Amino acid sequence: MTGNNIQLDAQGRLKHFLTIEGIDRSLLFEILDYAESFAAVSERAVKKVPLLRGITIANLFFEPSTRTRTTFELAAKRLSADVLNLNILSSATKKGETLSDTLQTLEAMHCDMFIVRHANSGAAHFIASKVAPHIRVINGGDGRHSHPTQAMLDMFTIRKHKPDFTKLKVAIIGDVLHSRVARSEIHALSILGVPEIRVIGPRTLIPADISCLGAHAYYDMNEGLKDVDVVMMLRLQRERMCSALLPSEHEYFKRYGLDEKKLALAKADAIVMHPGPINRGIEIESSIADSERSVILQQVSHGIAVRMAIMAMTMGNKTTGSQVEETA
Amino acid sequence: MTDVDQYIDEMLANVKTTIAAKELSELLMIGIHTGGVWIAERLHKELELQHPLGKLNIAFYRDDFSRIGTHPQVTPSKLPFDVEDKHILLVDDVLHTGRTIRAALNEIFDYGRPASVRLAVLIDRGEHELPIQADFVGKILALKPGEHVKLCAAENPEGDSPKIDKQGDLTLEITGTE
Numbered sequence: 001m002t003g004n005n006i007q008l009d010a011q012g013r014l015k016h017f018l019t020i021e022g023i024d025r026s027l028l029f030e031i032l033d034y035a036e037s038f039a040a041v042s043e044r045a046v047k048k049v050p051l052l053r054g055i056t057i058a059n060l061f062f063e064p065s066t067r068t069r070t071t072f073e074l075a076a077k078r079l080s081a082d083v084l085n086l087n088i089l090s091s092a093t094k095k096g097e098t099l100s101d102t103l104q105t106l107e108a109m110h111c112d113m114f115i116v117r118h119a120n121s122g123a124a125h126f127i128a129s130k131v132a133p134h135i136r137v138i139n140g141g142d143g144r145h146s147h148p149t150q151a152m153l154d155m156f157t158i159r160k161h162k163p164d165f166t167k168l169k170v171a172i173i174g175d176v177l178h179s180r181v182a183r184s185e186i187h188a189l190s191i192l193g194v195p196e197i198r199v200i201g202p203r204t205l206i207p208a209d210i211s212c213l214g215a216h217a218y219y220d221m222n223e224g225l226k227d228v229d230v231v232m233m234l235r236l237q238r239e240r241m242c243s244a245l246l247p248s249e250h251e252y253f254k255r256y257g258l259d260e261k262k263l264a265l266a267k268a269d270a271i272v273m274h275p276g277p278i279n280r281g282i283e284i285e286s287s288i289a290d291s292e293r294s295v296i297l298q299q300v301s302h303g304i305a306v307r308m309a310i311m312a313m314t315m316g317n318k319t320t321g322s323q324v325e326e327t328a
Numbered sequence: 329m330t331d332v333d334q335y336i337d338e339m340l341a342n343v344k345t346t347i348a349a350k351e352l353s354e355l356l357m358i359g360i361h362t363g364g365v366w367i368a369e370r371l372h373k374e375l376e377l378q379h380p381l382g383k384l385n386i387a388f389y390r391d392d393f394s395r396i397g398t399h400p401q402v403t404p405s406k407l408p409f410d411v412e413d414k415h416i417l418l419v420d421d422v423l424h425t426g427r428t429i430r431a432a433l434n435e436i437f438d439y440g441r442p443a444s445v446r447l448a449v450l451i452d453r454g455e456h457e458l459p460i461q462a463d464f465v466g467k468i469l470a471l472k473p474g475e476h477v478k479l480c481a482a483e484n485p486e487g488d489s490p491k492i493d494k495q496g497d498l499t500l501e502i503t504g505t506e
Contacts, residue, residue: 013397040404041388046438049388316397 006128013317016128016137017310019146020187028191032156035302035309041078042304051312052081058111059085060102060127061140062118067276067300068140068150072115075307084111099123100130107132113315114138121145121180136314138307144180144240150275151184153306154232155192157299161271162229165192171224171266172215173200174234174256174283177207177245181275182234190214200224201256204245221256225265233258233274233283249282259285263293271295332479332498335450335466336370342464343375343417343448352415356442358382360432361403363421363479366498367450371419382407384418389431405435412440421479423449426460451500453477476503 007016007023014027041049057076061069069085076083088102097105106114113136116124121143128137141147155165162168170189176182176199189197190213197215199206206217218224225231236252246252253259258272272284272294280286288294347355356379359368365383372381387402418432429447436442448464453471469477482497 034398034402037385037387037402037404040406044439048438050434051388051393313398316393 006125009317011317014310014313015317016124016139017148017314018124018128018137018139020148020151020184020191021146023191025191025193028152028155028188031152031306031309031313032159034313035152035156035306038078038308038312039302039305041308042301048078048080050080052076052079052315055079055081055112055315056110057081057083057113057115057311058106058109059083059140060088060106060114060116061086062088062116062123063141064089065117065140067303068117069115071300071303072138072140072149072307075304075311078304079308079311081113081311084109099127103127103130107135112136113311115140117141119143138310138314141180144178145183147180147184147275148188149303149307149310150181151188152310153299153303154181154185154273154275155188156302156306157273157295158230158271160298160302161295165189165194168194168230169196169198169228170194170230170232171198171200171218171228172232172234173221173224173258175205175236176201176210176234177205178237178240179234183213185232186210186213186215198224198228202246202252221262222265225262228266229270231258231263231266231270231272233272233278235275235277236279236282253282257281257283257285258288260288263288273299276300330499331467332450332500336367339367339448339450339464339466340371340374343371346446346463347375354378354414355417356382356409356411356414357417357419358384358407358432358436360418360420360428361385361405363450364419366479366481367421367448368419370498371417371448380408382409384432384435386428386431386435389435391427391431407436407439410440411436411442413443416442416445417448418445419448421450422477423447423452423460423462423465424455426456426458429460430458450479451477471502472504474504477501478503 007018009015041047059069059072073083114127115138116127117140122145123142124137124139131137139146139148172182172185186197198218199210199215200218200221203219210217272288274284274296276296278284278289280289289296355377357368357372357377359365359381361383368381383406385403385405420428446463449462450466451469452462452465453469471477478501480499480501482499
C-alpha cells in the first residue's frame with residue numbers, strides 16, 4: 001500500500017497525510033522547514049495563530065493514546081481550530097455502528113479534518129478514500145503499518161542535533177515487528193538520504209524481510225550500536241503480542257535494554273530517542289532516559305510543531321494553482 | 329542616489345520630526361518580512377534606536393490562507409523585546425490593500441498591548457480596502473490598473489537578508505498589465 005495517489009493532489013501537494021511512502025525528499029523537507037516556523041509560535045506568550053480559525057477537527061481514536069491525541073489537540077488549538085475528541089472506543093463502535101456510518105455522522109456535523117488512530121493497518125487510508133472531497137485525513141497510527149507524524153517529529157528532532165542526514169548512522173532498537181513507528185521511520189530516514197539504517201532486536205521481533213526496506217538487521221546490541229549517531233528505542237508492544245515471543249522482561253533488558261555500557265559503543269555525541277511511553281528498566285535504563293543525551297521530551301514538544309505544519313499544509317492546499325495571487 | 333534612497337530620506341525626516349515633537353523615547357521598530365524589513369533596517373540604523381529591530385512574518389495571520397494556502401518556508405517572526413505599553417513604528421515597503429497591515433496589527437497584539445502603533449511605508453500606491461493609512465510615506469505612487477510595484481534588493485533578490493547598508497542597493501520594479 002503506497003497511498004501515493006490518494007494523499008497528494010493533482011499538483012503533488014499534501015492533501016491527506018497517511019504514510020511516508022510515496023512522498024519525495026523535497027516534500028519531507030518542506031514539512032520540516034514549515035514546522036520550524038511553527039515551533040516559534042509555541043514559545044510565545046500567546047501560543048496561537050489564527051490560521052485554521054473556523055475549521056473543525058475531529059480526533060477519531062479507535063485505540064487508546066495520550067501523547068499523540070493530546071499533541072494533535074494542542075496543535076489544532078494553536079492553529080485556532082475547534083477540536084472534537086470522540087471517544088469512539090467506548091461509544092459508537094460499542095453500540096454496533098459501522099465505521100462508514102460513524103464517518104457520515106461526523107460529515108453531517110461539518111467536520112473538516114479527521115485525525116485517525118486505529119488498530120487495523122490501512123484504516124486511515126480506507127477513511128480517506130471514503131470521505132467527501134473537502135475533508136482531510138491525517139493518520140495518527142494504523143495497526144502495524146504506519147505512524148507518519150511520529151516519524152516526521154523524529155526526523156525534525158534528529159535534524160535539530162544532526163543537520164546532515166546523509167552522514168548518519170541510525171539504529172532502531174526493539175520490537176520492530178509490531179512497530180508502525182519503526183516502519184515509518186525507516187521510510188523517512190531512507191528518503192532523506194541516511195546511508196546506514198540498522199534495526200536491532202531478537203529474531204522473534206525483527207521481520208525477516210526487513211532488508212527490503214533498506215535496513216540492516218542486527219541481533220546483537222554490541223554489534224549494532226557501534227559508531228551510531230542516533231539511537232532510537234522502541235516500546236515493547238505487549239498488547240499486540242499474541243504469542244510467546246520473549247523469554248522474560250528481565251532477560252530482554254539484559255540483551256536489548258539500553259544501559260550505559262551498551263550506549264558507550266555508540267558515538268560520544270549520539271542522541272537517544274524514544275517515541276514513548278517509555279518502560280523504564282525494560283527498554284531503557286532510567287538514568288539514560290533522564291540524561292543529557294536523551295531527547296525524549298524534545299520529541300514531545302517537536303510533535304506539536306510538526307503536527308501544526310502538517311495540519312496547515314493539508315488544509316491550506318485546497319485550491320488550484322490558478323487562484324494563487326499575492327496581495328500586498 | 330536612487331529613488332528608494334530619496335524616499336527613505338523623506339520618511340526619515342518625518343519620523344525624526346515626530347520623535348522630537350512627541351518625545352517618543354524608547355521607540356520600537358518592527359519591519360514586515362521581507363521588503364519592510366529591508367526598509368526598516370535602513371531606518372533603524374539611521375535613527376540609532378536602542379532596541380534591536382523586530383521582524384514580523386504575517387504568513388500565519390493572512391486573511392487569504394484558505395484561498396491561497398501555505399508558503400513552503402516561513403521565516404518565524406522575531407520580536408526581541410516586550411511590546412507592552414511601548415510606542416511602535418511598523419514599517420512596510422508597499423501599502424496597497426491594507427490587509428498586510430491588518431494582519432501585522434493582529435500579530436503584534438498577540439505579543440501584548442502597545443501604547444501606540446505608527447505606520448511607515450516606502451510607497452503608498454492607494455487602492456486601500458481597509459480604513460488603514462500610513463503616518464509616514466516615502467512616496468505616493470499612482471499606478472495604472474493591473475500594475476504592480478515591488479521592492480527589489482540588488483545583490484540577493486531572492487534571499488532573505490541582502491546587504492542593504494549601502495545606498496542604492498534597493499530598487500523599485502513596476503510590472504505592467506498582464
